[in-house]
Amino acid sequence: MRYLGHIAILAALAGLPSTAQAQYEEESVQAFLAADRNGDELLTPDEFRTFIATMAEIGAPMSRRIRNLGAYGIAFNRVDADGNGYATPAELRAAESSNR
Ligand SMILES: [Ca+2]
Numbered sequence: 869m870r871y872l873g874h875i876a877i878l879a880a881l882a883g884l885p886s887t888a889q890a891q892y893e894e895e896s897v898q899a900f901l902a903a904d905r906n907g908d909e910l911l912t913p914d915e916f917r918t919f920i921a922t923m924a925e926i927g928a929p930m931s932r933r934i935r936n937l938g939a940y941g942i943a944f945n946r947v948d949a950d951g952n953g954y955a956t957p958a959e960l961r962a963a964e965s966s967n968r
């Protein structure tokens with residue numbers, strides 16, 4: 869369950885008030901697990917879209933922007949830094965920090 873730490877950091881970087889942050893961390897882990905349908909800890913473009921949609925629903929600012937712009941493909945290409953077609957938790961974390 870190594871990736872759970874990455875997701876927690878991702879939530880911390882979202883800059884939410886500390887009161888909301890614990891809840892947000894739990895929600896982001898659940899969103900990742902729900903989106904990762906085959907459980908390989910990697911998100912395909914389709915799984916990534918599900919993840920962003922879920923995160924937007926719970927109010928993550930970056931995810932809301934992606935959803936509102938319909939920019940899932942652009943966002944995925946940005947997150948997938950090594951271009952292998954999968955977004956890892958580490959890549960999600962890196963994308964979140966570079967987007968601040
Ligand atoms: Ca997957």
Ligand SMILES: [Ca+2]
Pocket residue numbers: 947948949950951952953954955956959
């Ligand atoms: Ca990748």
